Amino acid sequence: MHKQAQVWVVDDDSSIRWVLERALKQAGISNESFADADQLLQRIETETPDVIISDIRMPGTNGLQLLAQISESHPQLPVIITTAHSDLDSAVASYQKGAFEYLPKPFDLDEVVAITERALAQARERNMETPQLEDLPGTEIIGEAPAMQEVFRAIGRLAHSNITVLINGESGTGKELVAHALHKHSPRAARPFIALNMAAIPRDLMESELFGHEKGAFTGANAKRAGRFEQADGGTLFLDEIGDMPAETQTRLLRVLADGEFYRVGGHTPVKVDVRIIAATHQDLEELVRRGEFREDLFHRLNVIRIHIPKLAERREDIPRLMQHFFQSAADELGGEPKVLLPETEEFLVNLDWPGNVRQLENTCRWITVMASGREVHLTDLPPELSRDVTETAERSEADWKELLQRWARNELVQGKQHILDQATPAFERVMIEVALQHSQGRKRDAAELLGWGRNTLTRKMKELQM
């Protein structure tokens, strides 16, 4: 008789175990949960589940170690890895160690159930490949935002392949970083990664840059020179701003991709190479194809797998960590302690538009490291082109709060209330005092000064307001 499928959940967080148990049960999937991996490892000596869902960080054996052991002892058993501390390394490591799927928390329960069902289906078919066990050097790409987690998952999934990838994203979003990570996590990692920006090379030098040239091929070609394709042999060639590639180079590139060989400029013997292409662009290539500016056949060759990198304004939650990271590297490079942002400075920076994306943020952190005098960064320490926005934001927020206050007051009066200042004034003073105290880090004398009161007035007011 066919026994009912069993899912085992491991998580040290009892509330997560609880929601998972309920969600799986509601979906008709019988399950059992464990508070740590060691209990599970003990049980699995005598019994085998159909699927395991495991957290990464747990006391005792962690999720990745568990995954490694299970892959050895039960190579057919799908393991779904979940984690709240999601970074590229854990995503890639999970797939490398053979995880069935990697899910950053907070997860969508419907998604967990759907993935579990897929894993169960696959477990039934028992046709999983034996996972490979290997460790990888870390790549620091910061990204807790959901959209970046998608990017990490894509890198993890592609880790074993040599497939052509097209990366889309505005300038400065980290396309080259992602391309490099794809290379570092590929079977070509030990071979060269060569990056070339189409927008930065003069048109008439592009062919020789890509394919090299023979001695005497053109004026100034005094010696034979290998092009980027030859340099990248066995490895990866990253073609940035592919949308800027001139038509004739597109034609040549297409031929190289089809034949795996090319001629150096002025050369007559074909050169054979084995190169993985990763292309990137900030442009809409489909639109370029429609306008006849990009070859459709080349587009299809490049557009096998597409990774979209969101602009920085779409992942503001990552800004504080990115800035910390850039302050740290600026300090390592330039000496001294890394700068620290005051809360209001951080809030201001998190809410800017960042049209230059991560690169602009990085440059801003370097500028601040060099120019700000103290360790703590005040709003007034920001580069002038950013602080212009400070004044605008201040004006806007003043208009905002006055309008809200008006709305509140009208509403109170409409409801027939009287003496409305008795409620408004203390609320107003309380807000002002709280902000001033936060700003002065709790020092009352400084807070009084910021408010324009004497120290005794502040003490009296705080007593009256029972603060």
Ligand SMILES: Nc1ncnc2c1ncn2[C@@H]1O[C@H](COP(=O)(O)OP(=O)(O)OP(=O)(O)O)[C@@H](O)[C@H]1O
């Ligand atoms: N998520 C990230 N974590 C850490 N550093 C990042 C991240 N994204 C980008 N950077 C850094 O920001 C800078 C710009 O990134 P990168 O050069 O990869 O962008 P790009 O999209 O290729 O830009 P362009 O299209 O203008 O060449 C680099 O110094 C890179 O290291």
